Amino acid sequence: MGEKKNRWIWLAIGALLLLIYPFFLTLPFPRHLMIMIFLYASMGLAWNMIGGYAGQISLGHAVYFGAGAYTSTLMLMKLGVTPWIGMIVGGFISVGLAFIIGYPSFKLAGHYFAIATIAIGEIAQQWMLNWDWAGAAVGLTLPILPESFLNMEFHTSKVPYYYIAFGIFSLTILATYWVDRSKLGYYFKAIKGDLEGARSLGINVARYKFYALALSAFFTSICGSFYAQYVLFIDPDSVFPLMLSIIVCLVATLGGVGTVWGPVIGAFILIPISEFTRIQFGGGGKGTDLIIYGFLIMVISIYQPFGVIGLSKRFKKKESE
């Protein structure tokens, strides 16, 4: 009981620190860094629902991110609808996409599923590059609107973005907690652990895989809409790249898949490394940060295949022995 109480205290302290963070760090960069951490942590958590809990390795999550970014942006530009509504609509469009993608691909296992998701991601990017109405390869520059919460555009300070990102992050954490504790989570884990066993216990495997992907797609899509409002420019190369799908998967893997806090830890380690290397070596399209990324991915998967959480579990085991 004592340990559980402790955990809630730590959680409250953590949340409080994150809430007052922008008051102490007033420069744009630390705020931007934290916004990116929230964004990637949320996407890692979303990926974790299908990739971690249900064990279906998707390498095409950029599709949902891009769908969210394009839906809210197009609705704003063509219909003048507030991005908040666009965000929700985008989420549901992504759930629809998850159904269309999931229905055929869920019959595939292992490598076949992973390759199918890569191919779908590439196709989506190819289509968007050729879709003139949606800006094609040129991309979409969001109109500059008066600063307001309703418009989700803030030009003088990053603080409102910070709190919106924090809100999205908290929401995804809560959703993950709910999945982790509910019956749904047990079904997901059963599918991951033993597909045939789950099926023989009467679990409708296809349906629960779809639920996992739908939840995952919805939250990834919300991140996409937020990203569009934050950067105010999107194109197929920035919101549909394979690299994004890989990084999202990596955030979850680095921390530890199939756990609530794994992707959060992953984002807190990985995003600062990537942002700092971009500042140190960036510019000129050299992609030095990506060399380091690639190297890290190799080293982590060779030496720490179970993530940082796996590392701490190993230590705990040693202590108890």
Next chain:
Amino acid sequence: MYSSEIILQTVISGLLMGCIYALVAVGLCLIWGLMEIVNFAHGEMLMLGMFTSFWMFTLYHIDPMLSLPLCLVILFLIGVGTYFIIIKKILKAPFLAQILATFGLGIFLRYLAQFLWTPDFRMIKNPALAGRISLGGIFIGVPELTASIITILSFLLLYWFINKTEIGTAILATSEDREAASLMGINSDKMFALGWGIGAACLGVAGALMSNFYYIFPEVGFPFALIAYVAVALGGFGSIPGSFVAGIIIGLVEFLGGLFIAPAFKYTFVFIIYLLVVFIRPQGLWGRY
């Protein structure tokens, strides 16, 4: 609507490109069949093959056709090195770690190339093989034609090596049953390393051939790798003739689809083939399982 000449021209272009796809795919197919690990850095290894050829030409004025054996050896060493440095350590790792390890290698190599050699598109200026021949209104590029002839020869050689030589049979035995093979005194470690070496060497050959007529840039490999994954699924695990036929089919579908519908959707067609195959005949055209 389409004259028969245009259709014939497209079919021939598709066949020639299909040969290249087949040569890229067969390396992947060997590795996949041998140890059930997908090399997600396959495209980047092809890129290294192309750049080897490019630099030999630019720095030492050695024509791609002459530097081809060197490309083969260098890529063979890269393949063996990859096995010992990375793959050997993840043989028993979880599935996700196996995927990410080779993906990480691919990203590392791609952006290292971009860092060292800039993202520019390059071409080999005036290689020995150039120009095209005309047969009754149909044009065939000489470099492409040479590439497909060498591809066919490589496939025959590889087929002979795997099926008729002692080492080839040992590789087959290892892919069949690792434990049983090691009881027969076959060192599976050596066989895996050799498999990676041969798989990468195919890319050295493909890279040297392609550098005659294709742009060379750090991101060149990925689309070819994606097509190779489809080709391997289509041809069947570890089947050499399967990869060849699959490469040709994909080349034809891509070019005919591009002609009749729109080039922008060519990946879509290739991918639809992939889905059809994995649903209707998951073991592939030549698969044994």
